[in-house]
Amino acid sequence: MAGPINHIVFDIGKVLIHYDPNLPFSRVIPDAEERAWFFANVCTHEWNLEQDRGRSWSDAEALLIGTFPEREEQIRAFRKYWPEMVPYAYEDSVKIMEGLIEEGRDVTMLTNFAADTFRHAREMYPFLNKPRGVTVSGEIALIKPDREIYEKHARDFGLEPQSTIFIDDSLANVEGARAAGWQAVHFTGAAKLKTDLASFGIAT
Structure with a gap:
């Protein structure tokens, strides 16, 4: 010692x-299997960690929306509903x-x-x-x-x-x-x- x-x-x-991103996203993406896919492939832990490193949310969102344009509303929901993740x-x-x-x-x-x-x-x-x-x-x-x-x-x-x-x-x-x-x-x-x-x- x-x-x-x-x-x-x-x-x-x-x-x-x-902290739990599933709290708002259980409403944003009600299907549990789809929600798990979304967190594994779109708004991933690694993606979110870059905001912890200093990347702006606008840059982070633009990056994903460019790849997953059909998911734009769900991608923007991550920051929009962030307060619900820390209840x-x-x-x-x-x-x-x-x-x-x-x-x-x-x-x-x-x-x-x-x-x-x-x-x-x-x-x-x-x-x-x-x-x-x-x-x-x-x-x-x-x-x-x-x-x-x-x-x-x-x-x-x-x-x-x-x-x-x-x-x-x-x-x-x-x-x-x-x-x-x-x-x-x-x-x-x-x-x-x-x-x-x-x-x-x-x-x-």
């Missing part, structure tokens, strides 16, 4: 707020984060998020304004698990990597943090997070 943890860094999607916060996780802030812990956030949808998320969920700061991938054209984004976050916020613990629902992003010299835990729920933090000497 490394030395004491002085910095705690939270991911956001699927750690603090729920609630994980209150138990938020409570852990807020408790750490209240006891004086240094808490920041590091997220793969498009710049404009993150601004919207901050309006929807004011607790996202409580940590000391945030690195948003879409604002800096870097994404997890690239090592550079962890190093930039550490520089920008004055974090000592070996004294930093990162919490993310993606194992790839957890491994990316470890490769950058951070401590990191895989988030699967608030109960496990409490146990994981306790193992680093952080009571919640």
Whole structure:
């Protein structure tokens, strides 16, 4: 075990707020098989990740509409109905984060998020304004698990990597943090997070 943890860094999607594109698209494309095809071939995870890397929605939509013109309305629905994809916060996780802030812990956030949808998320969920700061991938054209984004976050916020613990629902992003010299835990729920933090000497 490394030395004491002085910095705690939270991911956001699927750690603090729920995210599921199927929520609006169950209405946009009611047939489950067709909807699965659409997410596998049109508005794919990889396509959406480029918006997290900084690509504009207009460019992203134009790219797909050029290939799938008959799907234009459904393609535009992805951004149009984005707020429905993040319908609630994980209150138990938020409570852990807020408790750490209240006891004086240094808490920041590091997220793969498009710049404009993150601004919207901050309006929807004011607790996202409580940590000391945030690195948003879409604002800096870097994404997890690239090592550079962890190093930039550490520089920008004055974090000592070996004294930093990162919490993310993606194992790839957890491994990316470890490769950058951070401590990191895989988030699967608030109960496990409490146990994981306790193992680093952080009571919640």
